[in-house]
Amino acid sequence: MNPNDLLLLAGLILGGVHFGVPLVYYAYLKRTWLPRTWDIKKDPGYTPRISIIIPTYLAARHISKRLDNIAGQNYPLGRLEVIVVDSASPDGTANIVERWIKTHPEFKVKLIVETKRSGKFEAVARALRHISKDSDIIVLTDDDCLWDSNALMRIASYFSDSSVAAATGSIRYLGDDGVHNAYRDLYNQIRIAESKWWSTPVHNGPLLALRKEVIEKIGLPTLPGADDSAFASYTAFAGYRAIQADDAWVYEYPARDQHKRMIRRATHLVIYFTNLKKYAKKNGVYVKSPFDKIWNIEAYLHTINPLILLIAGVILSLLAVWGNSITLILLGLATVLLVYKPYRAWMTSQLYLLIGLIRAFTVKQETWPRPKLLQR
Ligand code: GDD
Numbered sequence: 234m235n236p237n238d239l240l241l242l243a244g245l246i247l248g249g250v251h252f253g254v255p256l257v258y259y260a261y262l263k264r265t266w267l268p269r270t271w272d273i274k275k276d277p278g279y280t281p282r283i284s285i286i287i288p289t290y291l292a293a294r295h296i297s298k299r300l301d302n303i304a305g306q307n308y309p310l311g312r313l314e315v316i317v318v319d320s321a322s323p324d325g326t327a328n329i330v331e332r333w334i335k336t337h338p339e340f341k342v343k344l345i346v347e348t349k350r351s352g353k354f355e356a357v358a359r360a361l362r363h364i365s366k367d368s369d370i371i372v373l374t375d376d377d378c379l380w381d382s383n384a385l386m387r388i389a390s391y392f393s394d395s396s397v398a399a400a401t402g403s404i405r406y407l408g409d410d411g412v413h414n415a416y417r418d419l420y421n422q423i424r425i426a427e428s429k430w431w432s433t434p435v436h437n438g439p440l441l442a443l444r445k446e447v448i449e450k451i452g453l454p455t456l457p458g459a460d461d462s463a464f465a466s467y468t469a470f471a472g473y474r475a476i477q478a479d480d481a482w483v484y485e486y487p488a489r490d491q492h493k494r495m496i497r498r499a500t501h502l503v504i505y506f507t508n509l510k511k512y513a514k515k516n517g518v519y520v521k522s523p524f525d526k527i528w529n530i531e532a533y534l535h536t537i538n539p540l541i542l543l544i545a546g547v548i549l550s551l552l553a554v555w556g557n558s559i560t561l562i563l564l565g566l567a568t569v570l571l572v573y574k575p576y577r578a579w580m581t582s583q584l585y586l587l588i589g590l591i592r593a594f595t596v597k598q599e600t601w602p603r604p605k606l607l608q609r
């Protein structure tokens with residue numbers, strides 16, 4: 234074999250691994266786990282006391298609608314409280330919330346105003362100190378999403394099973410051009426299948442419910458970039474179930490700068506996948522469970538697998554530049570395939586992760602510019 238053929242072989246093997254591993258994993262999840270019924274006892278009439286935390290920064294445009302949406306939930310309102318933590322937003326968010334509270338005296342909403350902006354995590358940590366003692370479930374949400382009117386009731390039903398410590402909603406994008414929802418559909422299926430198997434490591438900001446008792450016992454991970462997924466998986470490392478519900482729907486608008494937003498989320502995920510397991514072990518929280526397998530695969534898919542694509546891409550591009558016709562055809566095919574939505578969504582997500590990998594080691598992500606939403 235001449236060196237070029239060896240390089241070609243290496244490029245093809247790496248490409249095969251990059252696409253093969255997730256495809257095999259996806260096929261396995263879809264065949265084996267997705268069709269199963271939940272092995273979780275869901276009591277649809279279970280109505281624990283819930284504290285909903287909404288961190289806000291520059292939320293004047295969304296917050297009234299957000300509070301209306303929560304007040305419109307099919308859930309006994311007497312068993313809900315809402316805590317809004319605003320980081321001194323200069324757009325009058327706090328005033329709007331105060332007015333909303335005055336016009337809805339039947340609804341328990343607390344407003345906490347910080348003196349300066351130190352990020353979502355800080356705000357959530359502060360809110361936790363203000364939740365009622367008798368509350369059972371902590372729900373984290375964003376100011377700019379919406380819940381289906383049954384979302385809270387359905388999420389709550391999973392907590393009637395004492396093995397569940399975290400449950401997140403399934404996301405749909407409103408007013409979408411296609412590629413974001415193609416990406417969402419695929420990931421919703423994967424997360425739900427992983428949840429039926431045992432637990433999923435990726436959870437969603439628009440709706441994440443956590444069992445308070447467990448959080449009080451094990452604490453919240455405070456590593457940099459820790460977010461919704463880190464909170465949920467920390468409970469999974471402690472041996473509990475952390476699942477995505479297939480019947481609790483939440484809605485989000487894609488952002489005008491959706492790419493930037495996806496890069497930030499990818500950066501958070503990279504930091505999270507490279508640190509949380511070590512962190513859980515160091516803190517004595519970790520116990521062995523089926524979550525390990527799922528975690529290892531997803532950690533690989535979020536960190537090493539995109540690098541393998543990059544290396545394969547570099548090798549094949551070099552060969553193409555050197556005039557190797559097979560690689561030229563292959564790269565042409567790979568480009569033409571971009572018209573196929575799921576493939577395009579996949580390639581875009583790999584790009585986000587690669588940028589996230591670089592950013593994870595260079596930038597801190599505690600605060601970020603609020604995305605402008607494509608609200609129609
Ligand atoms: N109090 C406070 N202080 N809240 C903040 C701050 C802050 O400094 N920064 C952001 N938030 C709030 C926002 O007001 C919003 O309610 C929520 O955190 C999510 O922030 P967005 O700016 O809307 O980001 P996103 O739409 O991309 O959100 C997703 O990604 C984030 C991680 O990058 C969601 O999944 C978030 O939950 C997630 O934290």
Ligand code: MN
Pocket residue numbers: 375377378604
């Ligand atoms: Mn948002």
